[in-house]
Amino acid sequence: MRYRYLDLITAFFVVVLVVSNVASTKVVVLGPFTFDGGTLLFPLAYIFGDVLTEVYGYRRSRRVIWTGFAMLALATLTFGVVNLLPTPKDQAGTAQAFSSILGLVPRIALGSLVAYWVGEFINSYVLAKMKLLTQGRWLWTRTLGSTLVGQLFDTSVFLLVAFYGVWSPTLLWTVFVSNYVFKCGVEALFTPLTYAVVGFLKRNEQEDYYDRDTNFNPFALR
Structure with a gap:
Protein backbone atom coordinates (compact mmCIF):
# COMPACT_ATOMS: atom_id res chain seq x y z
CA MET A 1 0.00 0.00 0.00
CA ARG A 2 1.31 3.44 -0.95
CA TYR A 3 1.03 6.26 1.56
CA ARG A 4 0.87 9.94 0.68
CA TYR A 5 2.66 11.37 3.71
CA LEU A 6 4.97 8.68 5.06
CA ASP A 7 7.99 9.87 3.05
CA LEU A 8 7.42 13.47 4.18
CA ILE A 9 7.24 12.47 7.84
CA THR A 10 10.39 10.38 7.40
CA ALA A 11 12.23 13.39 5.94
CA PHE A 12 11.18 15.67 8.81
CA PHE A 13 12.15 12.98 11.32
CA VAL A 14 15.66 12.60 9.88
CA VAL A 15 16.25 16.37 9.67
CA VAL A 16 15.21 16.81 13.31
CA LEU A 17 17.67 14.09 14.35
CA VAL A 18 20.66 15.52 12.48
CA VAL A 19 20.03 19.15 13.43
CA SER A 20 19.44 18.36 17.11
CA ASN A 21 22.60 16.25 17.19
CA VAL A 22 24.67 19.22 15.93
CA ALA A 23 22.95 21.60 18.35
CA PHE A 33 16.57 24.48 32.78
CA THR A 34 20.16 23.57 31.90
CA PHE A 35 20.50 21.26 28.92
CA ASP A 36 22.30 20.61 25.65
CA GLY A 37 21.06 22.71 22.73
CA GLY A 38 19.68 19.71 20.89
CA THR A 39 17.01 19.35 23.55
CA LEU A 40 15.19 22.35 22.06
CA LEU A 41 14.37 20.37 18.91
CA PHE A 42 14.84 16.70 19.78
CA PRO A 43 11.42 16.23 21.47
CA LEU A 44 9.92 16.59 18.00
CA ALA A 45 11.62 13.32 17.05
CA TYR A 46 9.56 11.53 19.70
CA ILE A 47 6.39 13.24 18.53
CA PHE A 48 7.11 12.07 14.97
CA GLY A 49 7.86 8.61 16.38
CA ASP A 50 4.52 8.56 18.18
CA VAL A 51 2.68 9.61 15.04
CA LEU A 52 4.46 6.98 12.93
CA THR A 53 3.68 4.09 15.26
CA GLU A 54 0.13 5.22 16.02
CA VAL A 55 -0.86 5.56 12.37
CA TYR A 56 1.42 3.22 10.41
CA GLY A 57 2.41 0.66 13.05
CA TYR A 58 5.66 -0.52 14.61
CA ARG A 59 6.95 -2.29 11.49
CA ARG A 60 6.98 0.85 9.34
CA SER A 61 8.17 2.94 12.25
CA ARG A 62 11.09 0.52 12.65
CA ARG A 63 12.22 1.23 9.08
CA VAL A 64 12.09 4.98 9.71
CA ILE A 65 14.06 4.62 12.95
CA TRP A 66 16.78 2.69 11.11
CA THR A 67 16.78 5.29 8.34
CA GLY A 68 17.28 8.02 10.92
CA PHE A 69 20.04 6.02 12.59
CA ALA A 70 21.87 5.57 9.27
CA MET A 71 21.64 9.26 8.36
CA LEU A 72 22.73 10.32 11.85
CA ALA A 73 25.70 7.95 11.66
CA LEU A 74 26.59 9.29 8.20
CA ALA A 75 26.49 12.90 9.41
CA THR A 76 28.57 12.07 12.49
CA LEU A 77 31.14 10.14 10.43
CA THR A 78 31.38 12.93 7.84
CA PHE A 79 31.93 15.62 10.48
CA GLY A 80 34.57 13.46 12.17
CA VAL A 81 36.51 12.76 8.96
CA VAL A 82 36.40 16.41 7.85
CA PHE A 98 34.49 23.86 12.85
CA SER A 99 36.20 21.56 15.33
CA SER A 100 34.60 23.22 18.33
CA ILE A 101 31.10 22.88 16.84
CA LEU A 102 31.08 19.86 14.52
CA GLY A 103 34.21 17.94 15.49
CA LEU A 104 32.18 15.75 17.79
CA VAL A 105 34.07 13.99 20.55
CA PRO A 106 33.79 10.21 19.91
CA ARG A 107 32.01 9.64 23.22
CA ILE A 108 29.38 12.27 22.42
CA ALA A 109 28.84 10.82 18.94
CA LEU A 110 28.56 7.28 20.30
CA LYS A 129 1.59 -2.23 23.13
CA MET A 130 -0.41 0.48 24.90
CA LYS A 131 -2.55 0.94 21.79
CA LEU A 132 -3.55 -2.71 22.01
CA LEU A 133 -4.10 -2.43 25.75
CA THR A 134 -6.34 0.64 25.43
CA GLN A 135 -8.02 -0.69 22.24
CA GLY A 136 -7.12 2.51 20.43
CA ARG A 137 -8.72 4.84 22.99
CA TRP A 138 -7.07 7.62 25.01
CA LEU A 139 -4.28 8.52 22.61
CA TRP A 140 -2.76 10.89 25.15
CA THR A 141 -2.03 8.03 27.56
CA ARG A 142 0.21 6.23 25.09
CA THR A 143 1.92 9.32 23.59
CA LEU A 144 2.83 10.55 27.05
CA GLY A 145 3.44 7.09 28.53
CA SER A 146 5.76 5.99 25.73
CA THR A 147 7.66 9.28 25.90
CA LEU A 148 8.14 9.05 29.66
CA VAL A 149 9.75 5.62 29.24
CA GLY A 150 11.63 6.30 26.01
CA GLN A 151 13.07 9.63 27.15
CA LEU A 152 14.15 8.10 30.46
CA PHE A 153 16.37 5.62 28.62
CA ASP A 154 17.42 8.09 25.91
CA THR A 155 18.54 10.81 28.31
CA SER A 156 20.21 8.40 30.73
CA VAL A 157 22.17 6.53 28.06
CA PHE A 158 23.33 9.69 26.30
CA LEU A 159 24.61 11.42 29.44
CA LEU A 160 26.28 8.31 30.84
CA VAL A 161 28.05 7.39 27.60
CA ALA A 162 28.98 10.94 26.62
CA PHE A 163 29.79 12.66 29.90
CA TYR A 164 30.19 10.21 32.79
CA GLY A 165 33.55 10.90 34.39
CA VAL A 166 33.84 14.19 32.45
CA TRP A 167 31.13 16.19 34.17
CA SER A 168 30.63 16.20 37.92
CA PRO A 169 27.79 14.04 39.30
CA THR A 170 25.97 17.23 40.28
CA LEU A 171 26.08 18.64 36.73
CA LEU A 172 25.09 15.27 35.26
CA TRP A 173 22.06 15.09 37.52
CA THR A 174 21.11 18.72 36.84
CA VAL A 175 21.30 18.24 33.08
CA PHE A 176 19.42 14.92 33.30
CA VAL A 177 16.52 16.40 35.26
CA SER A 178 16.35 19.47 33.03
CA ASN A 179 16.48 17.40 29.83
CA TYR A 180 13.93 14.87 30.99
CA VAL A 181 11.42 17.36 32.37
CA PHE A 182 11.76 19.66 29.36
CA LYS A 183 11.41 16.87 26.76
CA CYS A 184 8.39 15.31 28.45
CA GLY A 185 6.90 18.76 28.98
CA VAL A 186 7.16 19.53 25.27
CA GLU A 187 5.41 16.24 24.49
CA ALA A 188 2.57 17.14 26.85
CA LEU A 189 2.33 20.69 25.46
CA PHE A 190 2.13 19.41 21.89
CA THR A 191 -0.57 16.82 22.67
CA PRO A 192 -3.35 18.81 20.93
CA LEU A 193 -1.16 19.13 17.81
CA THR A 194 -0.38 15.40 17.96
CA TYR A 195 -4.11 14.66 18.06
CA ALA A 196 -4.68 16.88 15.03
CA VAL A 197 -1.84 15.34 12.99
CA ASP A 213 0.82 -9.98 15.11
CA THR A 214 3.94 -7.81 14.81
CA ASN A 215 7.46 -9.09 15.29
CA PHE A 216 8.94 -6.47 17.62
CA ASN A 217 12.54 -7.52 17.05
CA PRO A 218 14.25 -4.22 16.08
CA PHE A 219 16.58 -6.11 13.71
CA ALA A 220 13.77 -7.77 11.73
CA LEU A 221 13.75 -5.35 8.82
CA ARG A 222 11.76 -7.51 6.41
Whole structure:
Protein backbone atom coordinates (compact mmCIF):
# COMPACT_ATOMS: atom_id res chain seq x y z
CA MET A 1 0.00 0.00 0.00
CA ARG A 2 1.31 3.44 -0.95
CA TYR A 3 1.03 6.26 1.56
CA ARG A 4 0.87 9.94 0.68
CA TYR A 5 2.66 11.37 3.71
CA LEU A 6 4.97 8.68 5.06
CA ASP A 7 7.99 9.87 3.05
CA LEU A 8 7.42 13.47 4.18
CA ILE A 9 7.24 12.47 7.84
CA THR A 10 10.39 10.38 7.40
CA ALA A 11 12.23 13.39 5.94
CA PHE A 12 11.18 15.67 8.81
CA PHE A 13 12.15 12.98 11.32
CA VAL A 14 15.66 12.60 9.88
CA VAL A 15 16.25 16.37 9.67
CA VAL A 16 15.21 16.81 13.31
CA LEU A 17 17.67 14.09 14.35
CA VAL A 18 20.66 15.52 12.48
CA VAL A 19 20.03 19.15 13.43
CA SER A 20 19.44 18.36 17.11
CA ASN A 21 22.60 16.25 17.19
CA VAL A 22 24.67 19.22 15.93
CA ALA A 23 22.95 21.60 18.35
CA SER A 24 23.71 19.27 21.28
CA THR A 25 27.37 20.35 21.22
CA LYS A 26 26.43 23.45 23.24
CA VAL A 27 25.05 23.49 26.78
CA VAL A 28 22.42 26.22 27.20
CA VAL A 29 20.43 27.74 30.05
CA LEU A 30 16.76 28.55 29.55
CA GLY A 31 15.08 29.80 32.70
CA PRO A 32 15.39 27.05 35.34
CA PHE A 33 16.57 24.48 32.78
CA THR A 34 20.16 23.57 31.90
CA PHE A 35 20.50 21.26 28.92
CA ASP A 36 22.30 20.61 25.65
CA GLY A 37 21.06 22.71 22.73
CA GLY A 38 19.68 19.71 20.89
CA THR A 39 17.01 19.35 23.55
CA LEU A 40 15.19 22.35 22.06
CA LEU A 41 14.37 20.37 18.91
CA PHE A 42 14.84 16.70 19.78
CA PRO A 43 11.42 16.23 21.47
CA LEU A 44 9.92 16.59 18.00
CA ALA A 45 11.62 13.32 17.05
CA TYR A 46 9.56 11.53 19.70
CA ILE A 47 6.39 13.24 18.53
CA PHE A 48 7.11 12.07 14.97
CA GLY A 49 7.86 8.61 16.38
CA ASP A 50 4.52 8.56 18.18
CA VAL A 51 2.68 9.61 15.04
CA LEU A 52 4.46 6.98 12.93
CA THR A 53 3.68 4.09 15.26
CA GLU A 54 0.13 5.22 16.02
CA VAL A 55 -0.86 5.56 12.37
CA TYR A 56 1.42 3.22 10.41
CA GLY A 57 2.41 0.66 13.05
CA TYR A 58 5.66 -0.52 14.61
CA ARG A 59 6.95 -2.29 11.49
CA ARG A 60 6.98 0.85 9.34
CA SER A 61 8.17 2.94 12.25
CA ARG A 62 11.09 0.52 12.65
CA ARG A 63 12.22 1.23 9.08
CA VAL A 64 12.09 4.98 9.71
CA ILE A 65 14.06 4.62 12.95
CA TRP A 66 16.78 2.69 11.11
CA THR A 67 16.78 5.29 8.34
CA GLY A 68 17.28 8.02 10.92
CA PHE A 69 20.04 6.02 12.59
CA ALA A 70 21.87 5.57 9.27
CA MET A 71 21.64 9.26 8.36
CA LEU A 72 22.73 10.32 11.85
CA ALA A 73 25.70 7.95 11.66
CA LEU A 74 26.59 9.29 8.20
CA ALA A 75 26.49 12.90 9.41
CA THR A 76 28.57 12.07 12.49
CA LEU A 77 31.14 10.14 10.43
CA THR A 78 31.38 12.93 7.84
CA PHE A 79 31.93 15.62 10.48
CA GLY A 80 34.57 13.46 12.17
CA VAL A 81 36.51 12.76 8.96
CA VAL A 82 36.40 16.41 7.85
CA ASN A 83 37.62 17.48 11.27
CA LEU A 84 40.64 15.15 11.00
CA LEU A 85 41.70 16.28 7.52
CA PRO A 86 44.48 18.93 7.34
CA THR A 87 43.62 22.59 6.79
CA PRO A 88 45.53 25.36 4.96
CA LYS A 89 47.37 27.69 7.34
CA ASP A 90 45.26 30.69 6.36
CA GLN A 91 42.13 28.74 7.37
CA ALA A 92 43.27 27.82 10.87
CA GLY A 93 40.60 29.95 12.53
CA THR A 94 37.84 28.40 10.46
CA ALA A 95 39.14 24.92 11.22
CA GLN A 96 39.16 25.65 14.94
CA ALA A 97 35.59 26.94 14.80
CA PHE A 98 34.49 23.86 12.85
CA SER A 99 36.20 21.56 15.33
CA SER A 100 34.60 23.22 18.33
CA ILE A 101 31.10 22.88 16.84
CA LEU A 102 31.08 19.86 14.52
CA GLY A 103 34.21 17.94 15.49
CA LEU A 104 32.18 15.75 17.79
CA VAL A 105 34.07 13.99 20.55
CA PRO A 106 33.79 10.21 19.91
CA ARG A 107 32.01 9.64 23.22
CA ILE A 108 29.38 12.27 22.42
CA ALA A 109 28.84 10.82 18.94
CA LEU A 110 28.56 7.28 20.30
CA GLY A 111 26.28 8.37 23.12
CA SER A 112 23.99 10.17 20.72
CA LEU A 113 23.70 7.19 18.38
CA VAL A 114 23.15 4.59 21.08
CA ALA A 115 20.72 6.75 23.05
CA TYR A 116 18.67 7.52 19.94
CA TRP A 117 18.48 3.85 18.95
CA VAL A 118 17.50 2.63 22.41
CA GLY A 119 15.07 5.44 23.17
CA GLU A 120 13.21 5.41 19.86
CA PHE A 121 12.69 1.66 19.76
CA ILE A 122 11.48 1.60 23.37
CA ASN A 123 9.15 4.52 22.66
CA SER A 124 7.68 2.80 19.60
CA TYR A 125 7.32 -0.55 21.37
CA VAL A 126 5.58 0.93 24.42
CA LEU A 127 3.17 2.95 22.28
CA ALA A 128 2.26 -0.05 20.09
CA LYS A 129 1.59 -2.23 23.13
CA MET A 130 -0.41 0.48 24.90
CA LYS A 131 -2.55 0.94 21.79
CA LEU A 132 -3.55 -2.71 22.01
CA LEU A 133 -4.10 -2.43 25.75
CA THR A 134 -6.34 0.64 25.43
CA GLN A 135 -8.02 -0.69 22.24
CA GLY A 136 -7.12 2.51 20.43
CA ARG A 137 -8.72 4.84 22.99
CA TRP A 138 -7.07 7.62 25.01
CA LEU A 139 -4.28 8.52 22.61
CA TRP A 140 -2.76 10.89 25.15
CA THR A 141 -2.03 8.03 27.56
CA ARG A 142 0.21 6.23 25.09
CA THR A 143 1.92 9.32 23.59
CA LEU A 144 2.83 10.55 27.05
CA GLY A 145 3.44 7.09 28.53
CA SER A 146 5.76 5.99 25.73
CA THR A 147 7.66 9.28 25.90
CA LEU A 148 8.14 9.05 29.66
CA VAL A 149 9.75 5.62 29.24
CA GLY A 150 11.63 6.30 26.01
CA GLN A 151 13.07 9.63 27.15
CA LEU A 152 14.15 8.10 30.46
CA PHE A 153 16.37 5.62 28.62
CA ASP A 154 17.42 8.09 25.91
CA THR A 155 18.54 10.81 28.31
CA SER A 156 20.21 8.40 30.73
CA VAL A 157 22.17 6.53 28.06
CA PHE A 158 23.33 9.69 26.30
CA LEU A 159 24.61 11.42 29.44
CA LEU A 160 26.28 8.31 30.84
CA VAL A 161 28.05 7.39 27.60
CA ALA A 162 28.98 10.94 26.62
CA PHE A 163 29.79 12.66 29.90
CA TYR A 164 30.19 10.21 32.79
CA GLY A 165 33.55 10.90 34.39
CA VAL A 166 33.84 14.19 32.45
CA TRP A 167 31.13 16.19 34.17
CA SER A 168 30.63 16.20 37.92
CA PRO A 169 27.79 14.04 39.30
CA THR A 170 25.97 17.23 40.28
CA LEU A 171 26.08 18.64 36.73
CA LEU A 172 25.09 15.27 35.26
CA TRP A 173 22.06 15.09 37.52
CA THR A 174 21.11 18.72 36.84
CA VAL A 175 21.30 18.24 33.08
CA PHE A 176 19.42 14.92 33.30
CA VAL A 177 16.52 16.40 35.26
CA SER A 178 16.35 19.47 33.03
CA ASN A 179 16.48 17.40 29.83
CA TYR A 180 13.93 14.87 30.99
CA VAL A 181 11.42 17.36 32.37
CA PHE A 182 11.76 19.66 29.36
CA LYS A 183 11.41 16.87 26.76
CA CYS A 184 8.39 15.31 28.45
CA GLY A 185 6.90 18.76 28.98
CA VAL A 186 7.16 19.53 25.27
CA GLU A 187 5.41 16.24 24.49
CA ALA A 188 2.57 17.14 26.85
CA LEU A 189 2.33 20.69 25.46
CA PHE A 190 2.13 19.41 21.89
CA THR A 191 -0.57 16.82 22.67
CA PRO A 192 -3.35 18.81 20.93
CA LEU A 193 -1.16 19.13 17.81
CA THR A 194 -0.38 15.40 17.96
CA TYR A 195 -4.11 14.66 18.06
CA ALA A 196 -4.68 16.88 15.03
CA VAL A 197 -1.84 15.34 12.99
CA VAL A 198 -2.82 11.77 13.89
CA GLY A 199 -6.44 12.44 13.00
CA PHE A 200 -5.49 14.03 9.68
CA LEU A 201 -3.21 11.14 8.72
CA LYS A 202 -5.67 8.43 9.71
CA ARG A 203 -8.37 10.02 7.58
CA ASN A 204 -6.21 10.76 4.55
CA GLU A 205 -4.05 7.63 4.62
CA GLN A 206 -7.04 5.43 5.54
CA GLU A 207 -4.79 3.67 8.04
CA ASP A 208 -5.00 3.02 11.77
CA TYR A 209 -2.63 0.14 12.36
CA TYR A 210 -2.78 -2.26 15.32
CA ASP A 211 0.33 -4.34 16.00
CA ARG A 212 -1.48 -7.55 16.93
CA ASP A 213 0.82 -9.98 15.11
CA THR A 214 3.94 -7.81 14.81
CA ASN A 215 7.46 -9.09 15.29
CA PHE A 216 8.94 -6.47 17.62
CA ASN A 217 12.54 -7.52 17.05
CA PRO A 218 14.25 -4.22 16.08
CA PHE A 219 16.58 -6.11 13.71
CA ALA A 220 13.77 -7.77 11.73
CA LEU A 221 13.75 -5.35 8.82
CA ARG A 222 11.76 -7.51 6.41
